Amino acid sequence: MTQTASVLADPGADGRFGAFGGRYVPEALIPACRSLEREFRSAWSDSAFREHLTRTLAVYAGRPTPVTPAARLSAELGVTVLLKREDLAHTGSHKINNVLGQALLAQRRGCTTLLAETGAGQHGVATATVGALLGLDVTVFMGAKDVERQALNVFRMELLGAKVVPVTSGSQTLADATSEAFRHWVGQSETAHYCIGSVMGPHPYPWMVREFQRVIGEEARGQCAQLLPAGIPDVVVACVGGGSNAAGTFAGFVGTSARLVGVEAAGGASIGNGSPGILHGFESYLLQNDDGQVLEAHSVSAGLDYPGVGPEHAHLADSGRATYVSADDDEVLAAMVKLARTEGILGALESCHAVAWVLRAAGTDELPTSSTVLVTLSGRGDKDAAQVRELLK
């Protein structure tokens, strides 16, 4: 493939990834988006900022995370499976990489408050955690339904000193929490930084969040070079909600021969079942009805319950550099159990979408016998234990 030069690169001043991306926000937020873009460009080319971030990721968040050869699973499937262990990062998922980057940037800009949306609560917990670390006020917007379903995470955020605001509009889930976070940001964009949790939102967020998650792919690339005779895996796979763990993973391999595979939730497959649209500041594939009203996503994993997908994934799909597939709830539950019993790793339901694809594809043309696959395990499954217990009854 030769189009890699323009893929997973700087999307330029207009924030476009092919036909997707952009900056569709009310005029009031344009100055804040522009200032954030300026500040990110400056910080990202400032070696002192990058060293500070790298060091904090190391001494606080536990980076680099290991790559674990999944020996028993590999033997059973006839393919070599490597797991990139984001479940071992502080707070239990890759979300901390992005939050630390954005929070240090917010501090650099002189912001005193972080705003965040959250679905399952993982991004909210990561933001509350980093807020405590850096002494920033944190307000997390969460759909009222999710507040009920994820009561433990709500308590964790509060314990960490964050304020959790239940959102009662619309379907009372992640999309509504995101709209509400934008509304509050409009009112305080000079002092508050909106810490978006995935590769979505208006420019520069999709690019900036991918850059903060790039560490996953870059570490894994080096680790694969050590672990695999060929140096690079045949296939790299990650789950896709908004798409941040996948974008960060792909960024490390886009210049190699590895096939890139993103796995959406069957009930929230924006690339699989959506059509082009605009939501929360960006143009991408979107689940919507005939009138253009946004539909609710439905998945066993709250972290993939979002009706859109990061614009760069829409572009990677259209350009053919990455392939997007989906896994349904039953496959995902089975994959969670399988991974737990063969490797002693309890993966997050989100991450188990990627594992489910490996189980399904192993031995087929998609993932032939004897091939190698790197799976990003984006988070740990402790948060899902109670829900899974009910589902397996």
Place this chain on the structure above:
Amino acid sequence: MTTVTLGRPPLERHLRDHRDQGRKALVPYVTAGVTPGWTGLVEALADAGADAIEIGLPYSDPMLEGTTIQEASQRALDQGMTTDRALAAVAELDLNVPLVVMTYSNLIRHRGAGVFCERLASAGVSGLIPVDTPLDEATPLLAAARSHGIETVLIVAPSTPPDRIEAIADQGSGFVYASTVMGTTGERTTLGDQAADLATRVRAATDRPVLMGFGISGPQTAAQAARHADGVIMGAAVMRRVLAGESANEVAGLVREVRTALDAIIEPRWP
């Protein structure tokens, strides 16, 4: 009046005429489909002294609306309102004031800007307010609107820097929509200094009519805003009454009160 669509005047010319006559413009807002009788409400507001009416197309994710208009939008969607149905109803309205449609990017993007503007034009709509399409993203929409004779009203906010105010005023048409606050739609008891400051800056940058919206809750805030601008847009105050079950005639009473307050403003004609 029987044939109506032809009778509705272009937006900017209409507002300029009012300004030349020393009349402050009053533009109430109605969410399409908020009640079964919403078209009757639009007509009642026009009769009560509105100079144009803003029609909001209900949308599932209205990121710039406060709770009142969010609720109105949700209620309309729950009752089955769609863009096509709203525009079909608008085409039947018997009015002698221009109509401006307010909406979010996805409803435009979903049909394509060309088709969307064509439908507005055939429904007899004069203008379009694309709430979350800032100037930077508006080029294709502005071209499509122009080719269908639709005036595109762009918003300026207190945070908008001077060079952008000029560009927005220059490339938009109809009027310049100045937001009184950094925030969402919704009633406020009083307007901050930034409202007057913004209106003054916009008026200095353009000859187009400047209307202030967001936070106008009644005669007092309307008069406060209109002292510095060419008129006001009033949304949440209207919709709150509708949601509370007031009749079209009762809601029209608010428009009459505001009309009276605006007509009492005596402003030296500016040079």
